[in-house]
Amino acid sequence: MTVITESRIAGVVRAAEAVLSHRAGSPVTLADPEDLGGSGRTVVVRARVAVNPLSMDRTLVIKALPADEDPRAFHRELASYKYATALPTESRPGPQLIASDPDVRVLVLTDLGHGRSLTSLLSGTDVVETSHAVSAWGQALGRMHAATVGGEIDFLAILRRGANGTDDVDVLGEAAARAVEDAPALTESLGVELPDDVAKRLMIACGLFADGDHRAFSPSDVGAENILLNDEGVQFMDYEWGGFRDATLDIAYALVTFGAQLSHVNVDHRADLEIAMVDAWRSEVYPIWPGLGHDGEATRKITTARLLWTWLSTVWMLPDDAAATVEDRRPGHAGQTHDWALHTNDPRVVVARWADLSAAAVRAGEAEIAEFASRLGAALQRTWLT
Missing domain, CATH: 3.30.200.20 (Phosphorylase Kinase; domain 1)
Known part of the structure; x- marks a missing residue:
């Protein structure tokens, strides 16, 4: 510390x-x-x-x-x-x-004032309050995305003027790409085969950092730890590594990271909260991205991004000798990974993320991802928790 x-x-x-x-x-x-x-x-x-x-x-x-x-x-x-x-x-x-x-x-x-942290709202026992907080989170993400569509050129101009020779590469995207490159060897080391379609989906998700149909501004780490609710609504407090990327990465990141605050909530209610968050986000972005109004398209894209985040959080937990060093996979300075809501030192959190992904994939009709997530989660359970 x-x-x-x-x-x-x-x-x-x-x-x-x-x-x-x-x-x-x-x-x-x-x-x-x-x-x-x-x-x-x-x-x-x-x-x-x-x-x-x-x-x-x-x-x-x-x-x-x-x-x-x-x-x-x-x-x-x-x-x-x-x-x-x-x-x-x-x-x-x-x-x-x-x-x-x-x-x-x-x-x-x-100064945004004292307000109330989103983590405290999610960890509370008031079901209605938790549901409202999750929906507000999704709406705030959607409003931010809708307000910043088309602003990437302006952002890059600001970044390049102030960079003093440093590059403008999205280092989190780089970390994700390295983790995906390691995926076949790492899953094999856990006794789980990486299906071709799942590997393809991981590669597609990596492309969302530099490309994608739904590009908008992102503070990058949109986990609950970096969100305050005050009189003016939801406030994102940390813009470190912010930039433009496909907005489905943000809503998927929120889904992956908020589960750690909901361990006290039963599985069915957690599923309801996930659906409420996504619906709130889609209600804000649908006017600018009508394609996301189609349930199948929206769900497939979010599931693809969620697969990547769940995998990256797993890679950050694996031993250093499992592939390239963990430091090489992490963005920025070696210690900075611990600042991300995605990062955890608790293997139970990672195992739970695979279970949540599997359940979400089942609801979405994504059988191959559901099966892979279930098998990998079980392998991690055996490796880390038994």
Whole structure:
């Protein structure tokens, strides 16, 4: 576990004061810093604006990345916030960028307030509240996708202007491609044959990062851990590695990752929640992508993306000597994988994801994926849990 010291927090606050003062043209003073936790070695701090020459929010959120992290992560996140902040107010998926300093890797953002985390809503026992939260999550994803269709050229222009020579490759897509390349050998090592059609579907899913019929902006990690519900609705809080990709990757990512918060919910109700989330998402994107109004097409595409995410989360759990090193399969700096909602150190979560995928594939009439997911989940159960 990374410990963030008071001196590190103080340094981040001073850096934010400097960038805000430069932007304002006169001194800005911040006070009462509150450590919001962050992830990995990233520092996230809420601070009160004590002295300011501009009309500015009473509190701001400061996010700082370590200088030795993969620089592409910061430039991706900065470009993502710049792009999202330029959207109409009603279409912004999360906080607004106030100021930034690429040299010290500091972002200053509007404060979304305390609100309520989506994880707490999903882990609660109020069935109606959980159902509403899941539907709101799906709707928010859909609204974000609908609002950003056609914006990829603008996003790439922002990214390339600020990248300072770093490439604009989607590193999560790269990690997924490496995991898929390893799939035949890894499944064989578990005693499970990888059917040709399943291998093909994994390759198709990899292509959704760079291509696809439903391209829109994604913060990248749209798991419940990165979502806050406040008076203005669902807010996506972390844009690290954000970019444009096929939107079915996002709804599938949400489906794969939210199961860990629903272990207390019976199987039938979990299926109902999955359907509610997808229906809420489709209700928002159908006007721009009418093809997704067809149940068979939508389900097939989401199942394909879900297969990829379930496989990638499995690869991240396998021993280092199972194929290429785990570090090679993970995006960015070796420690960054642990920041993703997709990543887990609990083998029971991964086994449950294959069971959920198998059940969803059965409902979708995807017999081959259902059978493969069932066999692989059973093999992982034997390997890890017996």
